[in-house]
Amino acid sequence: MKKFFSYTMYIGLLAMALNLTSCQDEFEEINNGEEPQAIEANSSTADLIQRTSSNDGSSDNIVDGTSCFQIKFPYTVEVNGLTLTIESKDDLETIEEIFDSIDDDENILDIIFPITVTAGDFTEITVNGLQDLRELAAECKEGGEDDDIECIDFVYPMTLYTFNVNLEQTSTVQVESDRELRLFFKDLGSDSLVSFDFPITLKLYDDTTIEVANHRELASAIENAKDDCDEDDDDDYNDDDFNEDELNSELIECVWFVTEFRRNDVDQTQQYVNYILNFKGDGTVSNGFDGATVIEGTWSTKVGDDGAKLTMEFENSTDFNLEWNVYDLGDDKIKLFSGDGNRVIMKQFCGEDLQYTNVDTLREILKECAWIIKDIELQNEDFDRVLGYEFQFMAEGVVTLSNGVNISEGTWDIKLNTEQILVLAIEITDEPGVNFEWPIREMFNNRLKFEADEIGYELDLQRVCENSITDADVLEIRDFMMGGDWIVASYVEDNVDMTNIYGGYSLSFIADNQVSIMEGGEVFGAGLWRVLRNSEEKLKVFLNFGENNPFNELTDDWEVVSVVDGRIELKDISGDGSITTLVLEK
Structure with a gap:
């Protein structure tokens, strides 16, 4: 810790103190070009420091539309009619997922007041209504910009010293965060003198670091970096920050x-x-x-x-x-x-995905691997009975559809229909629900979508090849789920807790993608289950309980949220943006 200043610094501070009696020029402008040893709390360098350590309010622009402040967690919003409690930045990503799940881009978000917002200087303000929020936002620059500097950051901890105009050291302070540094400057008087314990380190927007040895280097580093990145201060959450x-x-x-x-x-x-x-x-x-x-x-x-x-x-x-x-x-x-x-x-589409555009190659691709029914709609109604079933497209136009135990057989082909549209034609006598000339709508990586809008028919297929059995995460979750009986510990659909209807029931996940449904330890029904990684690299658990009430409500392709000892949490975001969560425990 520094206890004393050199004689040269003492003379410099004395000259500054004497000069204050006649003007309010900034301290660093004295010393006749020599490096200043301290700065005034209201100097331009101090302003740069405060702007660099200000609270960045841009992370929740999807909610409040402004970067001048940040809403304090937790708070509640309604997103397209769905009520969400926002407890972290991860929950803000959930809002974006809901918005992006609806392609018409007409999204509605309402904040449930009162809320508390944190300003750039970390002052907390209670906001009681939308009008109050708008008035606060109106103080920001057009486009939601704020004065904070986000392209360069301090690396903590740092030590600072303060002096009064009588050249007396008044305090030694160690700061551990932007908040502590910003509040430190906020509490200073305008005539206070401040010095850092140099050298200090700063981190640039690209994660590289620089070291500065004095106030002049510090000011120069901030000035040079402050406009070097996109601070994302607009309220376009989906602009993706591309140049x-x-x-x-x-x-x-x-x-x-x-x-x-x-x-x-x-x-x-x-x-x-x-x-x-x-x-x-x-x-x-x-x-x-x-x-x-x-x-x-x-x-x-x-x-x-x-x-x-x-x-x-x-x-x-x-x-x-x-x-x-x-x-x-x-x-x-x-x-x-x-x-x-x-x-x-x-x-x-890149590389191997382009093979799908060729009819003959598409036939070969379909024959290479199994294809799982991810979604199917007939006349705009979900046909969940075959969700998770597996197609095998084989040579000579033979196709099978299986739930792991029962297998139905039929025919298939890739061809142009009477309207010269490329279709997948399927005909299986035992399963008329899939019998159709399915127009190819989208060709994703490892996924095919077929759709006939005019009659409300849709079919989504997920490609599953032999190499999926080497996916460590998939194998781990499969083994985990097959290790004992499970109960429904929580089932919340669109904020409605429906867990109690599953009391007294249990599930047992067994081989051949089968799941047994039990009441009081006695099996009364069966269903299908499978674990896979989809075309978007998300881990999915398919559950299909057929007509077995009340478990038929759980039929869906669930996204894996977490897997811990004796517990697995799943979620589903529906087409209207509503969220359903399912927790199973041993």
């Missing part, structure tokens, strides 16, 4: 398939589904169906304060000729819109 180079790189990396198309408020998806766009590095773009005539055009992008834009120009494919706003880019998907009635969603 123009990143957007261009993503566009030209692989080809794109249209999965949804709306022009002038008219749905033209059936016309353009599986339409290919191939963006090239020279600014040209080609589009068309696989094997058909290719149409050439041009493309360009720009990224500015009003977001990212993609402009396309085709002489003979004018439906694409617009300046499109890039709303979402990520997970191999891009969403474009222009005005209220123009919208395009495209899925990116």
Whole structure:
């Protein structure tokens, strides 16, 4: 710990103190160009320090739309009619998941007041209603920006010293966080003198660190770094923080398939589904169906304060000729819109995924592995009875459908229907629910989606190959679930606790993807279960209890949240954004 200052510093401080009697110039401007040993609490360097240590309110912009403050956990919101308690930043990601689960992008979020917000200086303010919140937000800059500096951070702990104008050391303080540093400066008087115990370390936005030896180097480091990154202070939670180079790189990396198309408020998806766009590095773009005539055009992008834009120009494919706003880019998907009635969603395909576009190759791909029914709808009604069942597409047009015990056999083919649309034709006498010429709608990595919107038919298939048996996580969860009997410890559907209806029941997960349902230790029904990693790399537990009441309510493809000793937690986010959680315990 520093106890004394050098004689040179003493003279410098004395000169500063004398000068204060005639003016309020900042301390570091005295010393005739020599490095200052202390700074005033209201100096420009002190302002940079306070802005760097300010509370960043941008993480919850999806809720409050402003970066000037942050809502204190916990609080409650209603998202598209679903009530959520927000207890951490992870819960904010749940809000984004709910928003993203509905592609029409018309989302509603209401905050349940009162709430407490934390300002940039860590002051806490109680807000009793929406009008109060709007008034606070109005004090921010347009676009939600704030004065905090987020591209560089202090590395803690740090030691500071304070002196009064009489050159007396008044305190030695160690700070462990931005909050402690910001509150330290907040409590200082405007005539207080402050010094750090140099050297100190700072971390840049790219996680590299720098060391500074004095106040001048500190001020220079902050000034040089403060504008070097996107602070994400806007309220566009889905902007994904891409710049123009990143957007261009993503566009030209692989080809794109249209999965949804709306022009002038008219749905033209059936016309353009599986339409290919191939963006090239020279600014040209080609589009068309696989094997058909290719149409050439041009493309360009720009990224500015009003977001990212993609402009396309085709002489003979004018439906694409617009300046499109890039709303979402990520997970191999891009969403474009222009005005209220123009919208395009495209899925990116790279490498081996492109094999799916060839009819003969698609036949071979279907025969290579098993395909699990992830979702099936008939006339807009869920046909859960075959959820989790396994298709095996074999040579000579033979297909089987199995739940692990019972096997049905039929025929299959990939062909063009009478409307020249590529379809998967299935016919199984014992299972008429799957008998249909399924139009291919989307071709994901390890996943196929078939859909006939006009009659409400939909089929999602998940690819499962032999190499999945080497997935350590899948194997661990399978072994874990087969080790004893389980009870439903919690079942909460859309914030309604329905656990009590499962009292007295238990489950036993056994071989061949079978699960026994027991009451009082006696088996009274059976169902299907399986564990797999889906095309989005999420661990899933498929449960299908058929008509066995009350367990038929649990039939779904559940996402694994956590697995701990004697306990597994699962969740499902439905199409309307509602969340259901299921907890099983031994």
